[in-house]
Amino acid sequence: MKQVYLSDSGPKVSAAIYGFWRWGTEGDVSAQALEEIVDHCIGLGINTFDHADGYGDHSCEELFGKVMKSKSVKRNEIVLFTKCGIIKKGSYGARIDHINSSAEHVRRSVEASLKNLQTDYIDIFLLDHLDEISPLEETVNTVQQLIEAGKIKHFGVANLTAAQHQLVSSYLRIPVVTSHIELNLLNTSAITDGRFDFIRQQYSKPLAWSPLAGGKILNGTDAKVLKVRAKLEEIAQKYNANVEETAVAWLVRMGALPIIGALNKQRITNAARAFEIEMEHEDWYDLYQTTLSL
Numbered sequence: 001m002k003q004v005y006l007s008d009s010g011p012k013v014s015a016a017i018y019g020f021w022r023w024g025t026e027g028d029v030s031a032q033a034l035e036e037i038v039d040h041c042i043g044l045g046i047n048t049f050d051h052a053d054g055y056g057d058h059s060c061e062e063l064f065g066k067v068m069k070s071k072s073v074k075r076n077e078i079v080l081f082t083k084c085g086i087i088k089k090g091s092y093g094a095r096i097d098h099i100n101s102s103a104e105h106v107r108r109s110v111e112a113s114l115k116n117l118q119t120d121y122i123d124i125f126l127l128d129h130l131d132e133i134s135p136l137e138e139t140v141n142t143v144q145q146l147i148e149a150g151k152i153k154h155f156g157v158a159n160l161t162a163a164q165h166q167l168v169s170s171y172l173r174i175p176v177v178t179s180h181i182e183l184n185l186l187n188t189s190a191i192t193d194g195r196f197d198f199i200r201q202q203y204s205k206p207l208a209w210s211p212l213a214g215g216k217i218l219n220g221t222d223a224k225v226l227k228v229r230a231k232l233e234e235i236a237q238k239y240n241a242n243v244e245e246t247a248v249a250w251l252v253r254m255g256a257l258p259i260i261g262a263l264n265k266q267r268i269t270n271a272a273r274a275f276e277i278e279m280e281h282e283d284w285y286d287l288y289q290t291t292l293s294l
Contacts, residue, residue, distance in 0.1 A: 001014050001015055001016060001044055001045025001046055001047075001272060001275065002014075002015050002045075002275070003015070003047075004205065004257070005205075006124070006154075006156075006177045006178045006204060006205055006257075007175060007177040007178065007202070007203055007204035007205065008203040008204075009154070009174075009175040009177055009203075009204075010154065010177065011079065011123060011124070011153065011154055011177070012079075013047075013048040013079050013257070014045060014046045014047045014048045014079070015252070015257055015275060016044075016046050016048075016257065016258055016260055016271055016272055016274075016275070017046070017048040017049070017050050017081070017207060017257060017258070017259045017260065018037070018038075018041045018046050018048070018049050018050065018259070018260050018261075018268070019049075019050035019051075019209060019259040019260065019261045020049070020050065020051055020052075020055045020056060020060040020064075020261070021050070021052065021055055021209065021259075021261055022261040022262075022263060023055055023056040023059075023060050023263070024055065024056040024057045024059070024060070029056045029057070029059055029060065029063070030063070031063050031066060031067060033263075034060070034063045034064060034067055035067045036265070037263070037265065037268070038064070038067060038068070040265045040268060040269075041268065042073065042078075044268065044269065044272045045272070046260075046268075046272065047077060047078045047079060048078070048079040048080075048081070049064065049078065049079070049080055049081065050081040050082075050180075050207075050259055051064065051080065051081060051082040051083070051113070051117070052082060052083045052084065052086070052128060053082065053083070053084045053109045053112060053113055054084075054086060054087070054088060054091060058091065061082065061112075061113055061116035061117050062116040062117075064116075064117060065116050065117040065118035065119070066118070068117075068118070069118050075119060075120075079123045079124070080117060080119065080122055080123050080124070081122075081123065081124045081125075081126065081156075082110075082113045082117070082122050082124075082125060082126070083125065083126035083127065083128040083158055083180075084100075084101070084105065084106060084109035084110075084113075084127070084128060085099055085100065085101045085127050085128035085129045085130075085131065085158075086099060086128050086129060087099070087100050087105075099129045099130070099131045099132075100131055100134065101127050101129070101130060101131035101134055101139050102131060102134035102135075102138070102139060103134070103135075103138040103139050103141065103142040105134075106127075106139055106142050106143065106146075107142050107146070110122065110125060110146055110151060110152065111151075114151060120150070120151075121150055121151055121152065121153055122151065122152050122153065123153050123154060124152075124153065124154045124155070124156050124177060124178065125143070125146070125152040125154070125155055125156070126155070126156040126157055126158045126178075126180065127139070127156075127157050127158065127160075127168065128157075128158040128159055128180075129158070129159050129160070130157075130160055130164045130167075130168070136167070136168065136171055137171055140168070140171040140172055143155055143172075144172075144173065144174070147174065154174075154177045155172070155174055155175075155176060155177065156176055156177050156178040156179060156180070157176055157178075157179050157180070158179065158180035158181075159180065159181065159182070160179065160195075161193070161195065162193070162194045162195050162197075162198035165179055165195070165198060165199070165202075166198070169202070175202070175204075176202060176204065177204055178199075178204050178205060178206070178207055179195070179199045179204065179206060179207070180206075180207045180208075180209055180259065181195055181196070181199070181206055181207070181208060181209070182208070182209055182210050183196070183206065183208035183209075183210075183211070183251065183256060184208065184210055184211050184212060184213045184217065184247065184251070185213070185217060185228050185232070185247055185250060185287060185288075185290075185291055186213040186216055186217060186220075186224065186225065186228060186291070187210075187213060188288070188291050188292075190206070196254075196256075200255070205255060205256065205257050206255070206256045206257070207256070207257050207258075207259055208251050208256040208257065208258050208259060209259040209261070210259075210261070211247065211248050211251055211258040211259070211260070211271070212244060212247055212248075212262075217229060217232070217243065217244075217247050218243060218244060227290060227293075228287075228290055228291060229243060231286065231287055231290045232246050232247055232287065235279075235283050235286065235287065238283070239277045239279070241273070241274075241277055242270060244267060244270040244271065244274075245270050245271070245273050245274045245277060246274070246277065246279075247274075248270075248271045248274035249274040249275075249277035249279050250279065250284060250287050250288075251274075252274055252275060252277075252279075253279040253284050254284070258271060258274075
């Protein structure tokens with residue numbers, strides 16, 4: 001697995017990233033299960049891991065920290081993302097689901113992530129969604145302070161509109177090195193609404209979460225899914241690949257870095273194999289036009 005720069009300001013990450021966002025919503029959340037997945041990723045050359053304070057009902061970061069502490073892998077050999085912003089009912093005593101990107105919550109979340117991950121620094125910290133009411137200048141000032149203290153190395157955003165991304169950037173003295181967006185063959189809105197182009201305009205690489213649309217590309221049964229899957233099957237034959245590999249290769253061909261969330265090791269391997277596919281220009285558009293015709 002090759003290493004690439006997230007932006008012209010760095011840092012380097014594996015071209016595929018493993019994300020824990022599905023842990024706790026499906027499958028086992030245990031040290032053994034997590035260790036098996038981490039070992040498999042590292043064996044494939046995936047050294048970049050995407051966390052958030054709430055993943056796995058607030059358990060994934062702590063489990064990951066314990067697992068990595070027991071291994072011989074050096075801290076500078078892995079890259080850690082984490083983020084905050086989404087607060088679910090019951091978390092932090094919340095009575096409703098909401099967004100909180102206040103300075104106080106950002107600082108509290110970063111300190112907790114450092115403790116749980118058993119690390120002195122986070123490689124890339126992201127704001128996940130944008131709180132409409134917390135003073136952005138205070139939030140950004142806190143991020144700057146955390147960077148100056150060495151607790152955060154780089155800053156990014158997740159699930160922001162192009163206008164929100166631009167607003168956050170306008171308050172910063174540092175670059176936004178990446179943006180996480182939902183992007184797959186069943187959801188190409190990031191292309192049509194300008195988010196994808198805005199990220200590229202900032203000389204950074206978009207990170208595409210849910211590259212298989214939460215498994216719908218493989219298992220969905222509605223008319224749109226069936227048409228997209230049929231086209232994927234047709235093009236996959238040309239590359240001696242399967243549907244999963246071809247769907248991820250479509251993202252790779254446009255310069256996005258996929259965030260793989262599968263709990264199945266074979267599916268992670270399939271996603272990694274996508275980087276071996278050199279998808280031809282017309283094949284990319286054949287797939288894209290299939291989505292536009294639905």
